[in-house]
Structures are given as C-alpha cells and as structure tokens.
Amino acid sequence: MDPSPLFYQAGPALPEVSHAKGVYLWDETGREYLDGCSGAISCNLGHGRSDIRDAMLAQLDRVAFTYRTQFENAPAVALAKALVGFTQQQLEKVFFVSSGSEAVESALKLARQYFVAKGEPQRRRFVSLRPSYHGSTLGALGVTGYQPWKRPSEISPSAHSRWPAPTSTATPTLTIGDMWNAFWPIPAPPWRPPAPTPSRPSYSSPWAAPVPAPACSTANTSRAFVSYAMSSAAC
Template structure:
C-alpha cells in the first residue's frame, strides 16, 4: 500500500522510472507515448540533454536563496528573456512555482493596484463558466468548473461568471462566428454594469480554454471586444495562459493570435517543461507604476519565489525552444495533427467536434453526432478512454462535464513540441483504438 495520498485512493498507478523524448517508461518496461505532455507540460519531452546540463550547472553554483535577502542571476536572466518576448506593455515578472500560484498572484496584484490608485471598492472578479484557473482558494473562486468548486463552495470567495466562448454548443443557427463572439463578449459589459463598474477589478479568461472544455479557441473578434469593454470601464484583463501559452498554440503567447495584450498574464507548464515546478505572473508597466508611486511594495510572497534552480532550468527550456525553432515545428506538425484527427474522427458517429491550435487539440465525444447529445455522465466515458489509452501505450488528458459541468466528455491532446509526423500518426492511431474500445466497453 502506498503511503502517498494519491488523487485517487481507490486504485493504484504504474510507476514511472524513466523518460526518453516523447516516451515514458514504467517499472515493467512498458512504453507510453506522452500524447498530452502530462497536463500540457512536457513540451520538450523527457530527458533532454541540454536541460539536464543546465540543471547540473546551476546546482553546482547555487540551489536556493530567499528573495527577501537576494535576487539571483538566473531569476534576472529569465525575467529579461520573458519580458523581451512578452505582449506589448508587460514589463515585470513575478516568478512562482505553479499555474495556480501565478493566477493567485494576478488576483492579488489586481486588487493591490486599485488600492494603490485609491479605488478600494474594486473587489469583484468576473470569469467564465466552464473555465479552470487553478485549485487554490482564490483561483478556484474565479474558476468556472463547477465539479471542482462544489465541495468547497461555502468557503470560496464571491465570483461572477458569464458564458464561455463555446461556438460548438452555443452559436445560434442565424449567427456568424463573429456575431456569436460579439454576443457572448457583450455579456461581460452587462455583468460589469450589473455589479457597478466602480466595483469590478478584473476579467479573467483562458485565451484558449484547456482542461474544462478541451482546447476551445476563441472565435474571431471575441477578445478584441473583451479588451474594448475592459478599457471602457477601467477593468483589468487577466489572461490565463498556464496551459495554452509558452508556444503550445504555435505562437509563444496564445493572445498574439488575437491581436491583444493583457494587463496581467499567468504562465506555467511549458515555461519549465516539467523539469522543475515553475510558474510566473507577467504584469504591465501601468500596474507597476501605480505600485511604485504608492506603497512601493507588492504584499505577496512565497518561500520558493524566484528559485534559482527553477529559473535556470526554465531559461534553458526557453532557449532550446528558440534555438531549435520549435514553434515552427508546432505550427507544422500541429497542422498535420489537425489533418489526421479530422481524417480519423471527422465522420465518427461519437465525435461531435475536433478543435484546437498548434499542439493543443481536443475531441468532444457525444452519444449522437447529429443532436450533440452527451453520453450519460454515469458511464464516465472520459475515464474509460484514459484507461483504454494507457492500455494501448498512450497518455491523453480526458475530462468529463464538458457540455454543462455535469454531462459531456472530451479528450485533450498536447504532444511535445519535438514530435514529428510519425509520432502524430501513432498518437492518432492509438487514440482511435482507445476511443472505440472505451465506447464499446461502456455498453
């Protein structure tokens, strides 16, 4: 019996013992194609020699120095690297250890900004239903994945939610994609006016929705309207690119493809590629100026902020991605993955939608393709798909509650940036076998 409090106490897990490129190997020698990058984390695959060398070099110099006493060269160099490539207006970096921590920092800095500006009534945060922003209390409060919120609802902070940008289920027959996007974006303005603009601090959104909906990109014009609404009412825009950012969708930041920049941004996962726990908040010069002219301090810190080993490792990851032009590979092989997924599932009776960008794709499973009716949640089809995929030597990231928080199933794919066409072909082949086996086993 394991002494670890695992995610599921009921069953066991295979033991991972090594990794080679896009493969993980368990203690029985079985190889698994990492088709989801774990949780969209392992963008460089496993055991990359350059990253191992960077980690060794840093640990020989300095592993840890508390940020209340020192800064460090790796932290300074990582911040410089990130800001040099950041969306317009972002000027400073707060380095933490996870995506949840990065979102939490965004929420607290947004609130602190308005206190510094003499607008203390701005305490409300608006986000979207069917979103996920992390598992800490603050991040869970703004998140819209109801099954995660339910056990803790009495202790969560007040949050306000509007509709997601989810055209597959919510676009009307009489609307173009652009008209649909403007309609759901305008829900933000209605909610701001309902709450009172003077009380709203920020709107929080995933640029491309990850785990809860399965790689749903925004429709054209949606985020430009969101940006206009935020600016009109003095509301900050916080983009959560923990899963979709750092190259995952084919550009370093997913919002580049929307033609906008946020006031605050959360990144993680692909930042350190899974070699170390690391996340970061990127903040705009406008926000930093208000703090500098006010108290001069951000009242938020954690023990492992700016950890030198984590920073050196993340910097090496980002340098390898840039040196090897891996974002070009993400765009090239992402197009191949899209084509192969649509060939395999485009007419599948139980796949309603194939969507995504770059190396970030999802398929939505349905009981009936024509009506888009989800499978009965009691079947837990997403869990069956994961089990079948593991049996076929494939790691994918399925989730339930896709359609409405209760019913619906999808499978998320986030292969490493180093994957080639042959790996994508193997991924789709094994996924097809797993989906068919899971559906057959459910009846």
C-alpha cells in the first residue's frame, strides 16, 4: 500500500472505513470488523445511532456554534444541570470541552487559579500516578507518568522564546538574523527575500511591536466539574 498522507501515520496506509453500524465497521473492500471501542475512548456510543444523528441535526438547524463567553444554549444548560444533579450538588459548575486532553489542561489551570485567588500562589505542584496517561497536550503530558510518551515532546521553560508581534506602526528593531540566532547556535545564511509583488509583502525589513500585557481576571473560586477530566489538585 502507498504511504498515507496523514501526518500521524509513519508506515503504510491503514484500512479505510467505508461505513459502520452498531459495534461493526466495514472497510472499502467489504471486510467486517468488530469495533471494541465503538467510538472515542471517552464516548463509547456505537455507530450509526439515529437518536444521536437526529439530536445533532436538530441542533445544527438551530445554531451550530457560539462562544461560551457570549451566549448560553439550552442543551448545554440542561446537560450541566443533569451533571450537577448527578453529584448531588457537591459540584456546582460544569465546563464543557471537546477532548480529554483539554479537560485535563482545564483542570490543571482551574486548580492553579483557585489557589492563586485564595492568596496561596505557592501551591503549584501536582500529584499524578505512575504509570498514567492524561492526554497529548503539553500540560497533560507534564502530569503523565510514562516516560516513553513524555520524552519526545518535553519542552523546558528555558526553551521558550517570546517575540513582540508585528503591527503596522511598529518601530523596527528585530531582524530575521535575530530570530535565527534565538533558535540555532550557528550563523544565519545570507537572507535573500523573494522579490515583492502586490500579493506578497517584502520580508527584508526588520520589525518589532510593543504589545501591552493583558490584564488577568480574578479566578472563580466555585467548585467546578470538568467534563471528561480526571481529578487534579494543586498541593
């Protein structure tokens, strides 16, 4: 088989699924598979369920997306009330996300913000199990207790470099050479930008942009329930 163009496939292309129903999958050759997951790891719902399809279509007919900082919607409010009721009001708030990695990242941030808001900023350490897996984003990998997953993606704080964003009124101070030297300890090759055209700006000019730091809002200290997240606590 030809190599797959999908980034996460290093070898030959995997079988291509043509359709699914219940706990079964069929590939494009007609071969049948029993799907032991029947959905995402955290959402084993089965395939081809008409009730889920109908609910999704009904919501799409009303509205597909709004930012949660601007609007609420009835299905989200109803589900949040059900989850709070499931905990017998021991947890009071629900924060919906799209994946387990996002949920763990959010739990880490909420735990940290909670103690900062309480006036205990020194509480910044997290406890997790070994072995364990908490997600594929950097924060979630940071609390994952399995080195083969962590090692290829670890980024130390000393590896971070921040640059002011360019604006139309910026005072030129940073050059391409400055940026090169921040990441590679060898001299930059001569920079020869392409000839400018009406659709492409020239990159030969240095740039800079002083950007004011955003104001931080006070963290909400209410107890919170993070969908899909394993519990996390700062200590």
